[in-house]
Amino acid sequence: MKDHSSADDPALVKASQRGDMRAFEELVARHRDKIYARAFSMMRNEEEAVDLSQEAWVKGWQRLKQFQGESSFGTWMTRIVINLCLDQLRKQKRQRAESIEELEQEAGGVERQMPVITVNPTAGLERRELRERIDRALGQLSYEHRTVLVLHEFEEMEYKEIAKVMQCSIGTIMSRLFYARRKMAALLADLRKSGSETT
Numbered sequence: 763m764k765d766h767s768s769a770d771d772p773a774l775v776k777a778s779q780r781g782d783m784r785a786f787e788e789l790v791a792r793h794r795d796k797i798y799a800r801a802f803s804m805m806r807n808e809e810e811a812v813d814l815s816q817e818a819w820v821k822g823w824q825r826l827k828q829f830q831g832e833s834s835f836g837t838w839m840t841r842i843v844i845n846l847c848l849d850q851l852r853k854q855k856r857q858r859a860e861s862i863e864e865l866e867q868e869a870g871g872v873e874r875q876m877p878v879i880t881v882n883p884t885a886g887l888e889r890r891e892l893r894e895r896i897d898r899a900l901g902q903l904s905y906e907h908r909t910v911l912v913l914h915e916f917e918e919m920e921y922k923e924i925a926k927v928m929q930c931s932i933g934t935i936m937s938r939l940f941y942a943r944r945k946m947a948a949l950l951a952d953l954r955k956s957g958s959e960t961t
Contacts, residue, residue, distance in 0.1 A: 771835045779826050786826070790819055793836050797843050803912050804847040806901050814850060818843035840917065848927055851905050899949035907942035914939055 766774060766788040777785035797818055802811035822839050829838055900908055909928065913919045921939075925932045 772831060775826070775829060775831070775835050778823075779829070786823060789835060793839055794819070796836060797839055800840055800912070800916075801843050801847055803897075803900060803916070804844070804851065804909055806908075810850065814846045815843055818846055821846070844913065844917065845927060848909065851909065855905060895950060895953045899946055899953060902949055903942060903945060906938050907945060910935055910938045911942040911946065 766777070766785050769777070769785070769788070771789065771792070774785045774789050778789060794815065798811055798815040801815045801818070802808065805811050805814065818839060821842050825842075829835070833841075900911070903911065906928075910924060913924045913927070914921075919927075921932045921935050925935045928935065
């Protein structure tokens with residue numbers, strides 16, 4: 763039996779494309795944590811994140827022959843799980859029939875008068891604490907704001923690419939990113955303040 767643990771990702775992808783399931787299992791083992799983490803950062807729900815990351819791996823296996831290696835395998839899989847999360851979030855949004863644009867218009871007047879808060883979240887914080895606070899702050903953002911922030915800041919996608927996957931204009935993406943950053947900065951400042959008060 764061939765040992766795949768020492769092979770690099772491109773070699774494992776090639777073996778998987780030839781139908782080697784063990785090579786694909788090695789790829790899953792290497793990247794599953796990142797794929798799950800990305801799903802969770804968008805869905806904020808463990809059960810949904812598990813389901814969607816599993817669905818992403820099924821789709822990854824089914825579409826493997828389409829993977830040409832333009833990006834890394836991990837990036838390609840991340841794109842698959844992001845699209846699945848976006849589809850699921852759109853369904854949920856339609857079911858809730860909420861309009862975030864209306865909410866933004868209501869809050870926009872106040873927000874535009876607020877100064878942009880620059881936060882240095884690493885000051886005096888351990889990395890684990892910081893991650894937890896960022897995670898909590900992300901959880902308080904709306905689906906649109908959270909998604910645009912995750913795609914731009916963590917996935918480093920361009921405005922044009924985000925607009926395409928979120929099916930809206932580049933102007934809307936820029937506006938959402940502006941509000942998302944401002945809200946995130948304010949939330950992190952609050953969390954840091956409340957954390958220092960309890961210590």
